[in-house]
Amino acid sequence: MTAAANPALSRSALDSAPFRPFWLAQALAREPVRPMPPLQGDTTADVCIIGGGFTGLWTAIQLKQAQPQLDVMIIEKDVCGAGASGRNGGCLLTWSSKFFTLQRLYGEAEACRLVRASEDAVYQIASFCKAHGIEAELRLDGTLYTATNDAQKGVMSPVMQALAERGLSSWAQWDALEVQRHAGSAAHLEGWFSPAAGSVQPGLLVRGLARVARQMGVRIHENTPMQSLVEDFRPQVITAQGRVIAGKVVLAMNAWMASSFAQFSRSIAIVSSDMIITEPREYLLAHTGLDHGTAVMDSRTFVCYYRSTPDGRIMLGKGGNTFAMGGRMLPSFDAPSVYQGQLHKALRRMFPAWHDVPLAASWNGASDRSVTGLPFFGHLHDHPNIVYGFGYSGNGVGPSYMGGQILASLVRGEDNAWTRSGLVKGPLGFFPPEPxxxxxxxxxxxxxxxxxxxxxxxxxxxxxxxxxxxxxxxxxxxxxx
Structure with missing residues (x-):
């Protein structure tokens, strides 16, 4: 809607409106105007979760599933999904390709368990959406990891062999013609396909999770940034206009953890992942062969990834672009991508038939890259009632479901495979100090x-x-x- 189409919406109002990435803007436009109000005054909660993204919402939902009577509150500095959860590429992936890292860090048995759990998470997310009527355009059409130059050929073979030897492999190797036909581009030279993956409209998913959480009785307060955390036995979360005295606090702030807590300043590096999306061309998408929900990725260090949408668009993204000094959240992370031209050139090179199709939007977002490339969890300053989890390193849509399992288990004080996992030992390595x-x-x-x-x-x-x-x-x- 333009200012001309809505005279009541002034130019100053448009100028002051926050930038919304494509997925989140699309999701918010489909919602009835029913804001989740900021916190006003003092209150108590059994559990207060800081952050209304995938990790915070899955934690809240899994806590309520286990204990419906539990009083759970979420406070979110903006709107639920305004961070990485509403602006990622929507690739629903597993940890199977990270098997060697999992094995090195956590041992053989735990590595196998985590690979299986990451695949199960994909299907659990799909089942949850179906059961609760979340229309998130989720398509379990698998993923393709490909080679787009000779140097990338064979890169995936060792980990695929290791998975097969342990009975963990859901992958099949495809030749160039099969990959090119399914991925819609002659740029691919070989590839590996797994059906245990897919794609989703992440804005619709995160807003759908927020709706279901509220229906379960979770209290959600948006536009409520945490100003400070008092680490008493019953922690206190201080906001601009209120305070929450909680039995347990969950810090699910992801990239914001580095700038909020000094102990994590070297635990992650903040780096952008940048995306573009085309205008819809359903006939052209069918002609290209991309009329499915497969997520396609090459084998670069800073991966190039793409997928289609049900309404006929192509989304293409690339990680590893803008780095932030000192873990700061740069203004450019909440704006159209400065790499739009390069991404558009890459899209046209990969899909020549789309050369004249205009872009609908570009955006980017901050990714919390850990030293290991995997998230980590633990107790803040060993406090028994304050837990945290972050560091998804660009792959959080599926693994955040596991993050919710871990954090819910920690909150409940359970002794299970999640609380015994090496994932809950905090950061396993640090980046050098600045600069x-x-x-x-x-x-x-x-x-x-x-x-x-x-x-x-x-x-x-x-x-x-x-x-x-x-x-x-x-x-x-x-x-x-």
Whole structure:
């Protein structure tokens, strides 16, 4: 709706309205005007969750499923889904490609359990949406991990062999023609397909989860940023206009944790993932062969990914672009992507038939990259009643369901596979202090760009660029053996 179409909406109101990424804007436009009010005054809760994204909502929902009488509250600084949950690529993925990292960090048995749990999470999310009427455009059409140059060929083979040897593999290797036909592009040289994945409209999913949580009795207060946390036995969450005295507090703030708590300042690196989406062309999508919900990713360090939408669009994104110094949330993370031109060029190169199709939007968002490329959980300052979890490293749509299982188990004080997991030991590694981390990130990023550009042109990268690129391996999409 434009200002001209709605005279009551002034230009100043439009200018002051917050930027909303495509998925979230689409989801909010479909909702009735029924805001979740800010917190006013003092209150109590059995559990107060800070953050209304996937992790916070799944935690609340799983707590209410286990104990319907539990008084659970969520406070969210903006609207539910305004962070990564409403602005990611919508690729619903597992941890199977991270098997070697899981094995190295947590041991053989736990690595196998986590791979199985990550695949189960995909189906649990789909079942939950069906059971609760969440129309999130969720399509379990699998995922394709591909090679788009000769250097990427064979990269996936070691981890796929390891999965097969342990009876964990849901993957099948496809030849170039089969991959190109299903992925809609001649850019692919080989690929591995798994049906245990898919795609979803993340804005619709996160807003749907918020609706269901409220129906379960979860109190949600939007536009309520936490100003401070008092670490008493019964923690106190202080906001601008109120206070929550809680039995337990869950910190589900993801990328905001680094700037909010000094102990996590070196636990994650904040880096953008940038996306574009086209105007709908259903006939062209069918002609391209992308009229399905498969999520497609190449084997770059900073992965290039794409998928279609049910209304005939292509979304394409790429990670590892804008790095933030000191864990700060940059204004550019909440704006159209400054890499829109490069992404559009990549889309037209991959899909020549879409050359003249205009873009509907571009956006980006902050990703909380951990040293291991996996999230971590624990008790804040060993406080028995304050727990946290974050660090999804660009793959949170599916794994956040497991995050909810972990945090709900910690809140309930259970002794189970989740609370005994190595995932709950806090961060397993730290980035260098600033400004070394920031400057090093830029040096490594640019080396990766030069390396992959050389490989795209069939050239041998410089030895220095190869060496520098290894420093980013932990945050890559897939293990490389």
């Amino acid at each position: 070394v981390r920031y400057l090093g990130s830029l040096v490594v990023r640019d080396a990766i760009r030069r390396k992959e550009a050389a490989e795209d042109h069939g050239c041998k990268p410089r030895a220095l660029d190869n060496w520098l690129a290894k420093f980013a391996a932990a945050a890559g999409k897939a293990d490389k053996g």
